Amino acid sequence: MTKVIMHGCNGKMGRTITEIIAADEGIEIVAGVDSFDEEINSYPVFSNIELCDVEADVIIDFSNAKAIDGLLDYCEQRKVPCVLCTTGLSEAQLDRIKEVAKEAAMLKSANMSLGVNMLLKLLKEAAGILAPAGFDIEIVERHHNLKVDAPSGTALALADSINEELGNEYEYVYDRSARREKRPRKEIGISAVRGGTIVGDHDVIFAGTDEVITFSHSAYTKAIFAKGAVQAAKFLAGKPAGLYDMSHVIG
Numbered sequence: 001m002t003k004v005i006m007h008g009c010n011g012k013m014g015r016t017i018t019e020i021i022a023a024d025e026g027i028e029i030v031a032g033v034d035s036f037d038e039e040i041n042s043y044p045v046f047s048n049i050e051l052c053d054v055e056a057d058v059i060i061d062f063s064n065a066k067a068i069d070g071l072l073d074y075c076e077q078r079k080v081p082c083v084l085c086t087t088g089l090s091e092a093q094l095d096r097i098k099e100v101a102k103e104a105a106m107l108k109s110a111n112m113s114l115g116v117n118m119l120l121k122l123l124k125e126a127a128g129i130l131a132p133a134g135f136d137i138e139i140v141e142r143h144h145n146l147k148v149d150a151p152s153g154t155a156l157a158l159a160d161s162i163n164e165e166l167g168n169e170y171e172y173v174y175d176r177s178a179r180r181e182k183r184p185r186k187e188i189g190i191s192a193v194r195g196g197t198i199v200g201d202h203d204v205i206f207a208g209t210d211e212v213i214t215f216s217h218s219a220y221t222k223a224i225f226a227k228g229a230v231q232a233a234k235f236l237a238g239k240p241a242g243l244y245d246m247s248h249v250i251g
């Protein structure tokens with residue numbers, strides 16, 4: 001039985017994961033952490049990870065960028081593996097994750113769905129063929145009106161996957177409103193739309209002369225992310241220190 005601390009347990013994703021784990025005999029939540037305590041949980045909830053004295057095999061995190069520094073300190077000191085799903089992290093936090101991964105197993109992924117993780121691979125092949133042939137690359141993401149970070153972590157991960165294939169020569173452009181120039185070839189435009197209850201849509205557009213290819217992923221429920229996170233937690237429990245991602249889980 002894998003024992004989990006759910007970091008951000010009372011948020012939208014924390015609640016979805018609580019439901020999914022309750023129906024799985026191979027894994028249980030032994031404690032939750034959330035600054036917002038509604039007394040709705042069947043497990044003990046702490047307002048801060050530093051106050052959590054419950055032993056666990058792995059942490060699942062869906063919280064807020066502001067909560068990540070304390071979480072990383074906890075993982076480093078106690079050597080607890082962590083599935084890090086919060087997006088909108090700073091460069092300093094991304095560097096710190098690499099440091100902490102020397103002491104504990106850390107799996108970071110901006111999107112836990114099978115579809116997006118397969119797309120990350122497919123895009124490398126597409127970019128390798130289409131970019132040299134002169135296709136422009138644009139990413140458009142759409143999310144619900146409660147999302148606090150933009151662009152989405154997934155949009156950045158999709159861009160990074162493409163850019164890696166292209167020798168990291170492409171610049172990311174988030175806003176063209178102050179620009180008065182033609183589009184340079186080596187850029188990836190990234191646009192964010194926010195509204196209603198959209199769970200999460202990502203379009204990667206390769207626009208060439210007289211033809212356009214669009215790779216599109218739509219999430220219909222948050223359960224696709226929750227299932228991936230639970231699968232990742234089972235995978236990560238007991239793993240040696242190191243930096244992991246969903247490709248290690250999915251294969």
Ligand SMILES: NC(=O)C1=CN([C@@H]2O[C@H](COP(=O)(O)OP(=O)(O)OC[C@H]3O[C@@H](n4cnc5c(N)ncnc54)[C@H](O)[C@@H]3O)[C@@H](O)[C@H]2O)C=CC1
Nearest residue numbers: 008010011012013034035063067085086087110111112225
């Ligand atoms: N990697 C992935 O597949 C996915 C990642 N996300 C990301 O996960 C994060 C959370 O998403 P949601 O659940 O939709 O947000 P949410 O706002 O509904 O939930 C976040 C929870 O974290 C809690 N929190 C805030 N500060 C905290 C602290 N210092 N310690 C403990 N808890 C704290 C809040 O009280 C809240 O209950 C976001 O960054 C989002 O972008 C969301 C869905 C999928």
Ligand SMILES: O=C(O)C1=N[C@H](C(=O)O)C[C@H](O)C1
Nearest residue numbers: 087110111147152153154200
């Ligand atoms: O905040 C969300 O909801 C989501 N966030 C992740 C992101 O920023 O990419 C993943 C998913 O799209 C939902």
